[in-house]
Amino acid sequence: RQGKFTSETYPDLKRDERFSQLTPEHVNYFRELLGKESAVIDGVSSDSAADDLEPFNSDWMRKYRGHCKLALRPGSTEEVSKILKYCNDKKLAVVPQGGNTGLVGGSVPVFDEIVISMGRMNQIHEFDEVSGTLVVDAGVILETADHFLAEKGYIFPLDLGAKGSCQIGGNLSTNAGGLRLLRYGSLHGTVLGIEAVLPDGTIIDDLCKLRKNNTGYDIKQLFIGSEGTIGIITKATIQCPQRSKAQNVAYFGLESFEKVQQAFREAKGQLSEILSAFELMDEGSQTLVTDVTKNRRPLDDKYPFYCLIETSGSNSDHDSEKLQAFLEDVMEKGIVLDGTLAQDETQIKALWGWREGITEALSHLGSAYKYDVSIPLKQMYQLVEDTRARVDEAGLLGDTDEHPVRAVIGYGHMGDSNLHLNVSTRRYDERVEKVLEPFIYEWIAERQGSISAEHGLGIAKKKYIGYSRSATMIGLMKQIKGLYDPVSLSLVVAWAPLLK
Amino acid sequence: RQGKFTSETYPDLKRDERFSQLTPEHVNYFRELLGKESAVIDGVSSDSAADDLEPFNSDWMRKYRGHCKLALRPGSTEEVSKILKYCNDKKLAVVPQGGNTGLVGGSVPVFDEIVISMGRMNQIHEFDEVSGTLVVDAGVILETADHFLAEKGYIFPLDLGAKGSCQIGGNLSTNAGGLRLLRYGSLHGTVLGIEAVLPDGTIIDDLCKLRKNNTGYDIKQLFIGSEGTIGIITKATIQCPQRSKAQNVAYFGLESFEKVQQAFREAKGQLSEILSAFELMDEGSQTLVTDVTKNRRPLDDKYPFYCLIETSGSNSDHDSEKLQAFLEDVMEKGIVLDGTLAQDETQIKALWGWREGITEALSHLGSAYKYDVSIPLKQMYQLVEDTRARVDEAGLLGDTDEHPVRAVIGYGHMGDSNLHLNVSTRRYDERVEKVLEPFIYEWIAERQGSISAEHGLGIAKKKYIGYSRSATMIGLMKQIKGLYDPVSLSLVVAWAPLLK
Ligand SMILES: Cc1cc2nc3c(=O)[nH]c(=O)nc-3n(C[C@H](O)[C@H](O)[C@H](O)COP(=O)(O)OP(=O)(O)OC[C@H]3O[C@@H](n4cnc5c(N)ncnc54)[C@H](O)[C@@H]3O)c2cc1C
Ligand SMILES: Cc1cc2nc3c(=O)[nH]c(=O)nc-3n(C[C@H](O)[C@H](O)[C@H](O)COP(=O)(O)OP(=O)(O)OC[C@H]3O[C@@H](n4cnc5c(N)ncnc54)[C@H](O)[C@@H]3O)c2cc1C
Structure with a gap:
């Protein structure tokens, strides 16, 4: 299936006419620079590459789609530097692209920006088995790095559902x-160090391998989370922790969000150093998973809330003992109403399925309005309740077909105050969006939450930044953008309207 | 004892004549602004405050001493903002001062800079017992915060020897x-959030309390480690971990640095999540402690190297079992030659004394050239050996009085690749410094180490930054400095020569 063009979905976005139009002459420069035939996917000189360009033009969700006519696949930092310098000189817009799994439309062009795809820079350069520092190219796939580390007894300090594709x-x-x-x-x-290229081609060589280095401003931090708007990351050094030998998982039911918080507090206290995940799922989310998978639920009865706890440690017996004791304690205290412990790998996977399967269940059932937000813990679930009440009051929520909204559910990384609010719909109905926005953003802003906990701004959220950042902070961001990309020519598409 | 003036020790530092001279009129402005008599320590209008100014003019080591005639003690962010704005307008130089325990001379004036002392801003504003986020004023003393957290079952994620004074x-x-x-x-x-004031008085309100907030550049990161050169931090939000219930400590002897690395690798593998410290001490350092304290050594024999391991966990029995098993395993494998486990609080303290007592022993015996550096782990101890050989070859090292150098020793935070190289001297001899510098900095630069792992640049190391940072990185730092402090007037003293 082919998505709509982003330029149609977001008619407000206009191509900045200061950018040049691509010509075959430009393409020739890149061909000579990159040498390899496969490093230049050229839809400028002829139309025959249209199919080859498609993967560079649309994202993982097929929600965003661009009109790009040229994708470049540099093989070295020097090539990235020369590409950016040339684009800066010639006023050609670019967009860096990794695994294309970002969920906010930042990695695909909107108009005819050149895609700079990082997949060919995929070497693991160095690993120190004593200190655990890993030096990699930016294009290394997360899972590849993690498999490499697994063999050495280490783990990548980041894990996410898109690990097989994201870089x-x-x-x-x-x-x-x-x-x-x-x-x-x-x-x-x-992240201990970064090598990156600025829009003018300058190579930032801050590929430090040390845990401690207090010699001046930590410039590299600006690149973490900047969504490609001030430069392209080409390499990184990562501090990797030792891989845990033992893993245990428990799943339990609770009667209120108040109790969920108590359970979290107890888990931190009793499981402390071995706690590796504390996830929250509400009854609505588990109903959806049941509806789609038809699997038997882990607990006999239904509860308003469920939590999944994972422990990772160096000694399986110790960990089971702690988790068992924890479960007994919280059940005795009436914090938890019922619970179950996974007995083996298969059961661990099955329990995780009740958390990780929610996204799939949702997409199985149709569309969903998805909000990845962060709210101070105490008030976190209130957003789901308030949103549900609002949708209900508007007469949009119900079990029957005349209601566009099937369910308003909440789940997420409780341990990080990170809620995934999802409004599952049966069909498109513009009343739904009107009821949800800006209501949700305002609700979050009032509680000093974040409108984007994990995914960034991209195209999707850039115009809402004001809900999470003050005018002063936005002003400082503009300054930084201006510093590294003074003519605001390349690397600007995603945040462009914000940062100009 | 009164130290030498910094302006004498560093004759290269010149007062920038673009700064104005303080007048009683300026002082009157501050008096009106701050109200409180005790908030303005005035040596401008009369000489009577000279004694009161002394603590603001010299640092913890009494190694740096300034000529400041005015110290201000603001009580709120708004006051800090007004002070900085006024100083910026009137071209008055300032230096922010916390607990004055920094070891590189950054917190004391060199000439007549106004000291902005943060001690009155000492409120703990908020603590969330579920999420563990703490909001504090910048002037809160580290130990005060940690005691506050201890009562709630939490811990401050930072601990250091100066905790009773540093802010x-x-x-x-x-x-x-x-x-x-x-x-x-x-x-x-x-650090989740920061409130800070820029040189022009702008208040940066980034006091986020969320673990996740991906909405634009993470500007606050620039303030972490910037040693007061781009603004004054007024508040911070800290993510605090749960306090561990159990603590165990082991001390053991090893025959080579190769074995130390093996032991570290094993400790990470076997103790993994409970490992909370892995410290290294060489025989030379332990001899010094013995000489000064006359305490009986923890082990019967002497070894070239010693390590101290600390574990912190939620279950004392589990932790002892793991530590015991670890020790048996590494002794069996011949990695460790002898070892001992602390049996109670007193023994834990005693063992830590062999690590923490080194600094005191050194200062007891006279002066020492101190280098706080970071070097890739494999080569870390080589620096001590190479330095020792060099001092020895120059005929400066020996047991008898004619030799200016008593010992060249190494110890440090092995777990962080952070070495404290110390050259203990009997008296001042300019040949020693010549043998040590720039040799040590060059040695570190060749191995991509850091000339300042922990303490920062300050006055002491600013001119050596080029050994750890490329010209490109220094250029980027100057840009940042220029962005926030365009006239380079206030807040520049420590790094001034570097950043102009
Ligand atoms: C199934 C699934 C699960 C996910 N789970 C999580 C989760 O749990 N937590 C979470 O935080 N996120 C999650 N995400 C989103 C997450 O941000 C991305 O998966 C991932 O981090 C993006 O990597 P990527 O290589 O695909 O980047 P892309 O999508 O290609 O790019 C993302 C942004 O970074 C820029 N960019 C890419 N590479 C570079 C580079 N080398 N230099 C400069 N800029 C660059 C792009 O221009 C774009 O703005 C999930 C996504 C999916 C599809
Ligand atoms: C006994 C001892 C042990 C130590 N151990 C360690 C250790 O293990 N690890 C380690 O990293 N360090 C260690 N240090 C050094 C350490 O950097 C300091 O102790 C501490 O972090 C500095 O805090 P302070 O409040 O004393 O700052 P100060 O010394 O007052 O200031 C340090 C720098 O920060 C600036 N500054 C201070 N407050 C502010 C503010 N609010 N806003 C902006 N700028 C400000 C000053 O201008 C100065 O440049 C040790 C020091 C001592 C004396």
């Missing part, structure tokens, strides 16, 4: 959070 | 590392 450069550029953040912290802490 | 604002400004970095990571990961 480390893309992960850094979006400051991806994912499933291990609770345990290993954010990329701002685990 | 959280100072910790952030120096990106302090310390004893818990191995476990909880760097402040770039654990």
